[in-house]
Amino acid sequence: MNAQFTTSSDGTELAFERLGDGPPVLVTGGALSTRAAGVPFARELAGLGLSGVVYDRRGRGDSGDTEPYAPVREGEDLAAVAAAVGAGGEESECFAFGMSSGGLVLLEAMAHAGAALSRIVLFEPPFTGAVGQLQDPVRVARLTELVSEGERAEAVTYFLSEIIGLPPQAVEGARQSPAWEEMKKIAHTLCYDTTLLGDSTLPEETLAAVRVPTLVLSSDASTPVLQDAARATAEALPNGEYRTLPGVFHQVPPEELAPVVQDFLMS
Template sequence: MQTTQSDAGIEVTYERHGDGPPLILLHGGMAPTEYWQPVVPHLDGYAAIVPQRPGFGTCLDDRAETSADEVLAREVEYVRTLVDALEEEPILFGHSYGALTAIETATKAAVAAVVAYEPAILPDDYRADADLADRMQTLIDAGKRREAVKRYVEQVLHPDGIDDLDAWLAEWPVWPACTDLAEEVVRMNRAVERYRLPSSLAVAAPVLVLTGTDGPGFLRESARATHDALPHSRLVEFDGVSHSGPAEAPDVIAAEIDSFLRTR
C-alpha cells in the first residue's frame, strides 16, 4: 500500500498495479478494494491505482463525523488529493457510487478521461419514493444490523428479486464483516437519495458511460440521463451484464474501455 497527503491533511491510501497512464479505480457500495481484482489483469498497459474509499476499511475513524450532506464532497476531495499527487492527468474509472464520485471529481479536477459504470444516480420519479436509508436506519436502531445490510443488498444488488438471499450472502466475500459499515452505507444512500443530476455536467474530459441490460432498470435510465447531461460522452450497453459488470465481465468491459481511450 502507498499513501499520499494533501496540504489540508487528507491522507489517501492506495494500491498501484502495472505501468502506463494512471487509471484510478473507484469502487462503490459495500464493495471492498478487492472488487477490482478480476479487472486489473485486463488493464494491461495502464497503471491501475486502487484507493480505499474514506469510511471503508483504512479510514474508518472519520465516518461518525461525516454527515450525509458531506459524504460526496468528502469523497471528491479524497480523489482530488490522489489526482493532484500524480505526475500526469489520470483516467477515472468508477463503479456505482464510485462512478458518481468520478463524475463529480471531473467537474473540479483536471483528468484525462472518465469511465462511469452505472453511476449511483436516481431518476427523479424513482428518487421521490426512495427510502432505503430510512429503512436501514430503522433496522439499525432496532439492533438489526444484518437485516439493514440485507435490505441494501436486496434493493441495490438484486432489485428484481433473489431466490435465496442467505445462500448468496454466504458466498459474498465481504459478508458478514460488512455489517460494521452499516451506518456509513446509510449516509452514502442518503447522499444518493438527495443528489439531483443537473441538466448539464461541467466535465471537460471525454466520458464513457457504461451499463448492462441485466442491471436495475433505474440505473440504466440514469446512465442514459448522465450521458445526455455530459458534453463529451459515449454510452455503451452490454447485453446480459448486470450491475456488477466490471467484476462479472472484466474482459469485455476492459476491451471497450481500451478502445474508448485509444480513440478519444
C-alpha cells in the same frame, strides 16, 4: 498487496494500490466494496498498457474516516489519490473509472474538487430518478436507523432487498458469500452512498461542470431503469457518450470491460 497511503484535504488517510506501469486509471468502487473488489479489473487494465489504481473509499478497508460526511469530501479523496499517482504533475494523463455510486464520486471530484483527470468512465450511475424511480426517503431513513443502532447485518440485508431490490434468493446468496463479513464491516458507508445519490434525479449543475470526455456504460442484463438512467446521464453531460455491453445484472466481466474502457481512454 501492500497499500500506499495519501491524505485527503480534511486529514483523512486513504489507502491505495497501483497495478501496472502505464497511465493511471483510478478505479472507484460502489456500495459495499473495498479496493479488493477492483483488483481483477485493475489487472486487466494493467495488461492493456494502463495501470489500475484501486483505493479504499473513506470508511472502508484500510482508509480512515472523518466526520461529518459530505459528498464533496469523497470528491476530494479521489482528487488526493489522483495527485498521489502524479495527476497534474509528472504523469501526462490520469483517468478514472467509477462503478455505480463510485461514478457519483467521480462527478464530485470533477465538478467540485478540481481533480486533474483527462477522461472518465461511469458504469451505471444510479440516477434512476431521471427516469421516474426516485430514491425513497422512507427506506433511506430506515437504513440510517439500522446503521445508527449498530444493526450491521440487518442494514446490509435491508439495503440489498429494499433499496437495491434484489430478490430473496440473491440476498440469501450474499449472506452466505465469503464477502458477507466484509460487507457488514462497512455497512455504515451505505449512508454515504444514499447521501451521494440524493433523491436520485440528475444533478444538472454538477453534470454541466464535467467538461471532459465521459463514457457511460451499462450492462444489457441490468434492469431497464438502470440502463435508461445511464443513457440519461450521458445525454446530460456536455461530452457524454453512452454504450451498453453484454453482461449480467449491474456488472460486465473485467476481461470484457477493460478493452472497452482502454479504447475510450486512449482514443
